[in-house]
Amino acid sequence: MPTVNIALIGYKFMGRAHSNAYRQVRHFFPGKLEPRMKVICGRDREAVTAAARKLGWEEVETDWRRAVERKDIDVVDISTPGNLHRPMVLAAAHAGKHVVCEKPLANTLADAYEMLRAVERAGVKHMLMHNYRKIPAVAFARKLVQEGRIGTVYHYRGAYLQSWLLDPKFPLLWRLDRKLAGSGALGDIGSHACDLARCLNSEFESVAGQLTTFIKERAYPEAPRQAKRRGRVTVDDDANFLARFRNGSAGVIESSRLCGGRLNYNMFEMYGSRGSLAFNLERMNELQFFDATEAADRRGYRTISVTQAAHPYVGAWWPPGHIIGYEHTFVHAIADFLSALERDRLPEPNFYDGVRNQAVLDAVERSAQSGRWEKVKCPI
Ligand SMILES: NC(=O)c1ccc[n+]([C@@H]2O[C@H](COP(=O)([O-])OP(=O)(O)OC[C@H]3O[C@@H](n4cnc5c(N)ncnc54)[C@H](O)[C@@H]3O)[C@@H](O)[C@H]2O)c1
Incomplete structure (x- = not known):
C-alpha cells in the first residue's frame, strides 16, 4: 500500500x-x-x-x-x-x-x-x-439542518465554557500571553464555537462583542527562580458576542475559561421554523431534536443516541449504543484528511475556513475596542 x-x-x-x-x-x-x-x-x-x-x-x-x-x-x-x-x-x-x-x-x-x-x-x-465538526452528533445535526428538518433558522446559540482559569494560582502559561496565543478564550475555544456556527448555520455578517480579563496578573510558572514573579495576563478570559448571520438568523456566542463547573462545555442550540436542535460536548453521543411539525400534544425534545451505523462516522466503530469519545474526533479528522489526499480533493475544514473564522475573531476584537457592531471583513 x-x-x-x-x-x-x-x-x-x-x-x-x-x-x-x-x-x-x-x-x-x-x-x-x-x-x-x-x-x-x-x-x-x-x-x-x-x-x-x-x-x-x-x-x-x-x-x-x-x-x-x-x-x-x-x-x-x-x-x-x-x-x-x-x-x-x-x-x-x-x-x-x-x-x-x-x-x-x-x-x-x-x-x-x-x-x-x-x-x-x-x-x-x-x-x-x-x-468538533467530526463528532457524529454534530455531523448528523448538519445533515438535519441541510435536509430542512428545522426549517428557517431564527436563533443560533453557541457557547464554549471551561473552568481551568478559575484558580487565581493557575500560572501564566503561553495561552495567557497575547504574543504567543494571539487571544485568550476568543481564539482558543471561541474559534471552535465560531467554526460550529459557520458549519451548522451560516457565515457571520456582523458582531457586537466584549472581551474581559478578570484576573489581570498571574505567577510565572518558574516563579521561585525568576526576579519578577508575576506577569500581566495579556489576553481575554471571557469573549462573548451577539451575531447577525448572512442567512438572517440572530445569534449569541460565548466563550470563557472561568466558568466553574463547566469542564468542556461546548454546546449549541438552533431554533428554526420547523424544529430545534441542541448539543453539548459533555454528552457527545447524544443530539436533542424537537420537531415543531408534530401535533402539539405530543411534541417535545427527543434524545437521539447518535451511535447507529447509519449515522456519520460511527458505523466504523462499535455496535449501536457503544459510545465513542473525544479522541475519536481526531481519528475522524485524519480519516477525512487521508481520504481527501487519495481523491485529490481539499479536506474540510481547511485554510479557507481558517481565514473566514479568523475574520469573525477579528471583528469581535474590533467591536470590543469600538463598542459598536462591526462588519465581518473577510479577504476571501
Ligand atoms: N483542536 C482542539 O480541540 C485543540 C485543543 C487544544 C489545543 N489546540 C491547539 O493546538 C495547538 C497546541 O496546543 P497544545 O494544547 O497541544 O499545547 P501544548 O502546550 O500542550 O503543546 C505545545 C507543543 O508545542 C511544542 N513547541 C513549542 N514551541 C516549539 C518549537 N519552537 N519547536 C517545536 N515544538 C515546539 C511544545 O514542545 C509542545 O510539545 C494550539 O494551536 C492550540 O490552540 C487545539
Whole structure:
C-alpha cells in the first residue's frame, strides 16, 4: 500500500491526540494510503525521544525546520502554539508538503490570509483541526439542518465554557500571553464555537462583542527562580458576542475559561421554523431534536443516541449504543484528511475556513475596542 510520511511538530496535548489518530485511523477506517509516523519534532531531545517511543514515532528531530525540509516527508502536522503556525505553514508550503494545522489557524487575520495564499501557491492540501465538526452528533445535526428538518433558522446559540482559569494560582502559561496565543478564550475555544456556527448555520455578517480579563496578573510558572514573579495576563478570559448571520438568523456566542463547573462545555442550540436542535460536548453521543411539525400534544425534545451505523462516522466503530469519545474526533479528522489526499480533493475544514473564522475573531476584537457592531471583513 502506498504510504504517506508524516512529520508531527509538538508532542504535548494535541501532539498526543494527533499521534493517537494516525496510529488508530487505518484500524477502523480502511483506505488506500497508509500514514507512516515518520518523525516527531520537539526542542528537547530527551523529552521528544521519550514522546516518540510512547506515541509510536520512528524518528525524532529537534529543529522543526529540518523536519519540514526532509525529502521523505509528505505531510507536516502543526500542533504547536499559535505564534508558530505561520512560520511553520509557510515553510511547509515552500517545501511542497501537505499541511494539517491546529486551530486557530493564526494569531491575526493578516497572517491567516498569508498562510492561505502560501498553500494555494504551493498547490498542497491543507486541513484545519476543528475536530468538533467530526463528532457524529454534530455531523448528523448538519445533515438535519441541510435536509430542512428545522426549517428557517431564527436563533443560533453557541457557547464554549471551561473552568481551568478559575484558580487565581493557575500560572501564566503561553495561552495567557497575547504574543504567543494571539487571544485568550476568543481564539482558543471561541474559534471552535465560531467554526460550529459557520458549519451548522451560516457565515457571520456582523458582531457586537466584549472581551474581559478578570484576573489581570498571574505567577510565572518558574516563579521561585525568576526576579519578577508575576506577569500581566495579556489576553481575554471571557469573549462573548451577539451575531447577525448572512442567512438572517440572530445569534449569541460565548466563550470563557472561568466558568466553574463547566469542564468542556461546548454546546449549541438552533431554533428554526420547523424544529430545534441542541448539543453539548459533555454528552457527545447524544443530539436533542424537537420537531415543531408534530401535533402539539405530543411534541417535545427527543434524545437521539447518535451511535447507529447509519449515522456519520460511527458505523466504523462499535455496535449501536457503544459510545465513542473525544479522541475519536481526531481519528475522524485524519480519516477525512487521508481520504481527501487519495481523491485529490481539499479536506474540510481547511485554510479557507481558517481565514473566514479568523475574520469573525477579528471583528469581535474590533467591536470590543469600538463598542459598536462591526462588519465581518473577510479577504476571501
Ligand atoms: N483542536 C482542539 O480541540 C485543540 C485543543 C487544544 C489545543 N489546540 C491547539 O493546538 C495547538 C497546541 O496546543 P497544545 O494544547 O497541544 O499545547 P501544548 O502546550 O500542550 O503543546 C505545545 C507543543 O508545542 C511544542 N513547541 C513549542 N514551541 C516549539 C518549537 N519552537 N519547536 C517545536 N515544538 C515546539 C511544545 O514542545 C509542545 O510539545 C494550539 O494551536 C492550540 O490552540 C487545539
